[in-house]
Amino acid sequence: MKHKIRLTINDELYEVSVEPYKTLIDIIRDDIGLIGTKKGCGTGDCGSCTIILDGKPVNSCLILGVEVDGSNILTIEGLRKGEELHPIQKAFIEHGAIQCGYCTPGMIISAKALLDNFPNPTEGQVKMALSGNLCRCTGYKKIIEAIMNVGSQ
């Protein structure tokens, strides 16, 4: 049986009809068409599917759509204002914190969750905040530098 759920994603309301065994990442990508959020391991290890759900970063691969009916979601697409990139996105570009780019949406969302609470984080805080996000190009150093320098340009 399909369930009708309502999700507010990046300030827009979506109503979708989903099977109970469909994960949130699949709904965001396939049903809603926001493909910025990436699907990686599917087991909560890599963090590439990280979104902000009701203010908190979570792995969207470990959540069923039916569980989060009525919730508020921020994905990577919701960061920029019009044509203007978000300061975290700018910092990632300026510091060369992107290689293949697959982990980037998850990294940026985790960084956003951190910076919302701690605008001037220590390196230790940044590392802890990113500990659930893997980069297989192993470019962590520049990612950390980018996050520590958000808004400083």
Place this chain on the structure above:
Amino acid sequence: MRRFEYFSPVEISEALKYLESYGDAAKLLAGGTDLLIQLKNNEIKPSYLIDLKKIQELKGIKFSVEEGLRLYPLTTISEIEASQVIENYFPIVSQAIKTIGSIQIRNRATVGGNLCRAAPSADLVPPLLVLDAQLKIRNFYNEKIIKLEEFFVGPGKTILKNNEILTEIMISNVSNKRLGIYLKHGYRQTMELAIVGMAVLMDFDHQRCICKDVKIALGSVAPTPLRAKEAENTLKGEKITQDIIEKAGKVASEETNPITDVYGPDWYKRDIVKVMLKRAIMILQGKIKDQKNET
């Protein structure tokens, strides 16, 4: 993922009614950080999934010095991490909480899920064991209270029947005289399952250097988390010397029954128990620093 039907009851009695009807065909969903992986891997094949997250009675933290702590099972790991009560009165729980998974995992995973999943490595279990936690378990008709120690049967197995729900975790024993520590041995600081997890709660007479009382619990070194009671008896009432610490470590390691797996051979885990007990007691005595919990 295989097909299943989904229910999201708003009351415990409603959830229990579903369990009465569906029995083994149903699975309970809490945070889902482990359950979804099991579903994806077809390790479990429920026809009905009963989501407990809309049941408000199963959420929250209640505390008074007289009545102790009541931890409701659907409380997330992050909520416990943020709780001032837990930080102030049960720092050993806070220490263990911080070592679980990643931020993303902690924002979804629940304390009840951590217990009911019954992983031998579950980080919350050793601290709750040394704090003499009790569990309230309900079925549709009645409820019972058991000791956490009696809850685990084997890896992934508890005494919970298919019509029962864990509804409360209780700690009545509140004393700030005791010193507590949770140590986790792993290759990394986060996203890590414990190779060995150890909680020690000690009532220590600093002036006379005597251990008045001690409780030791271990994770990842047996089919279930366990209390190292022989090691406790070795230390209780004794003057804490290097010799007695060495002896207690040896006794504790003999109480374990680890397996050889990807995390290391059995003899290594036994050796680590010795090292960790020594380290835990020396940290509690103030002789060495706890480097992991400093950051």
